[in-house]
Amino acid sequence: MGLIEVGIAGAKAFAVLMLVLHMSAVLLWVERKGSALIQDRIGANRANIFGVMPVNLGLINTLVADPLKLLTKEDVVPAGADKLLHFLAPFLAVFPVMVTFAAIPFGDQLVIGGHTINLQVAGLDIGILYVLAMSSLAVYGVVLGGWASNSRWALLGAIRGSAQMISYEIAMGLALIGAVMTFGTLDMQAIARAQGHHFFGLIPAWGVFYQPLAFLVFLIAGIAETKRVPFDLPEGESELISGYFTEYSGMKQAAFMLSDFAESVVVAGLATTLFFGAWQVPLLFRDGFHLPGGAIVALPHLAVVGLQIASFTVKVFALCVFQILVRWTLPRYRYDQVMDLGWKYLLPLALANMLVTGIVIVLLG
Amino acid sequence: MGAALFLLVAALTVVAALGVILHPNPVKSALFLVVTLFLLAAVFVLLEAHMIAALQIIVYAGAIMVLFLFVIMLLNLRNDDPERGRRRYVLRGLAWIGGVALAIELALLVRGASVGSAGSAPAGYGGAAAVARSLYTDFLLPFELTSILLLAAVVGAVVLAQKQRRPTLS
Known part of the structure; x- marks a missing residue:
């Protein structure tokens, strides 16, 4: 592997990491202002730089003032806590979420100066299994954070969280199997390419049209995996203070919050890749737009790639905003309802979806 | 490169496995088992068995070990040894006999095995x-x-x- 290839791989990894981190930060702002809009409040607005800014943008508050505040706060470790595990837990919460994005393609191939760059950090032939493996490791941050804190609230939150995450992982995996059966591959770039044709030359053949039920189950299970309302039982601030990260302060608490938002981005990224055509733009092919009726609007290669990356980003962002809307619309479930929904409704639905998909595939030969 | 990486991962796996049986705290011991299983998945990746590696993490490191931890946390097990008195020494003796027998078996197997180059795996x-x-x-x-x-x-x-x-x- 030459120096250039290493550089390209590094640049891709860096770009994707930045995408997830910035998307999380912007989402935090969207959530604050969006929830204010939904609840008829003003929201975060008390921030200005030495009083010289012409308008008070809540954006500065969320993106600059808040992280500075968190960074400079005292880091409290409760008495009787397991110091090593208490320190390690926030890292274990953030790491699996960040590396999950490595398998998600954010564009087709980019050809520059004789180099063909696959716009995906890691072109794995078992991409979806990799994603499931990494997301299954995300439980440890929750479990250890709660246990190591030596606090009843934290431990209760951790126990709720681990049970919930294991339960919904199963429904999520089975929903993904339905989609995988349709496309016949686990490679996420291949799945993205398979969604490139159109019905009647007009409607893009996205996964959601083949697998609407799988999408529904995946989205619900995905929201449950991110532990956000209506599935925020592990945090449940009216019962458990803030659940598994009650005993965390400063940047470590921020790491748990970041992992929550980054998980939303990952769920949106997966849903985009499998059900909304990944980086595909409707009617856009490698040489430009193919309009119905045979007309072709030719576009240069760089413009096509740029449109693809923009398309992927917009779709992921839209799905993230949808999750925020869900969060501020629904009330919290009761714990037995969470378990019932996962095991008695989503799991059988996903299994039935698999069965029907299998039968259709066999009948179509 | 490949061999060095394998040796590093294999050594770490053995260290983590020793942690499982030597650490007195049940939670830490279970965590060492998680690390061991994760590193075993890394060994599978180095052997080109990507599918098995992913399944190893999904099933063992990600699901079964969480249940182990869950039970340990629910029972609130601490550093105490459940077996005391004479019974403890009998169990220790039996463990030593079993361990030595396994070690001898392993040694005989390794002596009898021929180690050649396996060749590269097909695409x-x-x-x-x-x-x-x-x-x-x-x-x-x-x-x-x-x-x-x-x-x-x-x-x-x-x-x-x-x-x-x-x-x-x-």
Whole structure:
């Protein structure tokens, strides 16, 4: 592997990491202002730089003032806590979420100066299994954070969280199997390419049209995996203070919050890749737009790639905003309802979806 | 490069495995087992068995070990040794005998084995398609039997976990 290839791989990894981190930060702002809009409040607005800014943008508050505040706060470790595990837990919460994005393609191939760059950090032939493996490791941050804190609230939150995450992982995996059966591959770039044709030359053949039920189950299970309302039982601030990260302060608490938002981005990224055509733009092919009726609007290669990356980003962002809307619309479930929904409704639905998909595939030969 | 990486991962795996049996705290011991299983997955990746590596993490590191931790946390096990008195020494003696017997067996096996170069794996080896093909052709019967066994276990667990119905007067 030459120096250039290493550089390209590094640049891709860096770009994707930045995408997830910035998307999380912007989402935090969207959530604050969006929830204010939904609840008829003003929201975060008390921030200005030495009083010289012409308008008070809540954006500065969320993106600059808040992280500075968190960074400079005292880091409290409760008495009787397991110091090593208490320190390690926030890292274990953030790491699996960040590396999950490595398998998600954010564009087709980019050809520059004789180099063909696959716009995906890691072109794995078992991409979806990799994603499931990494997301299954995300439980440890929750479990250890709660246990190591030596606090009843934290431990209760951790126990709720681990049970919930294991339960919904199963429904999520089975929903993904339905989609995988349709496309016949686990490679996420291949799945993205398979969604490139159109019905009647007009409607893009996205996964959601083949697998609407799988999408529904995946989205619900995905929201449950991110532990956000209506599935925020592990945090449940009216019962458990803030659940598994009650005993965390400063940047470590921020790491748990970041992992929550980054998980939303990952769920949106997966849903985009499998059900909304990944980086595909409707009617856009490698040489430009193919309009119905045979007309072709030719576009240069760089413009096509740029449109693809923009398309992927917009779709992921839209799905993230949808999750925020869900969060501020629904009330919290009761714990037995969470378990019932996962095991008695989503799991059988996903299994039935698999069965029907299998039968259709066999009948179509 | 490949050999150095393998040796590093293998050494770390052994260290983590030693941690499992030597650490007095049950939670830490279980965590060492998680690390061991994760590193085993890394060994599988180095052997081109990507599919097995992913399944190893999903099933063992990600699901089964979480349940282990869950139970340990619920029972609130701390550093105390459950076995005390004479019984403890008897158990220790038996463990030593078993361990030494295993070590001798392993030594005999290694002496008898011939270590040659395995050659490079064919393209697609260890991928989803290759594993699925051998699983559903050569090993179909064991595969299906295992699934029936697992189904029986699931049904059994559900029956055991059911709420106790009050005995009815008859």
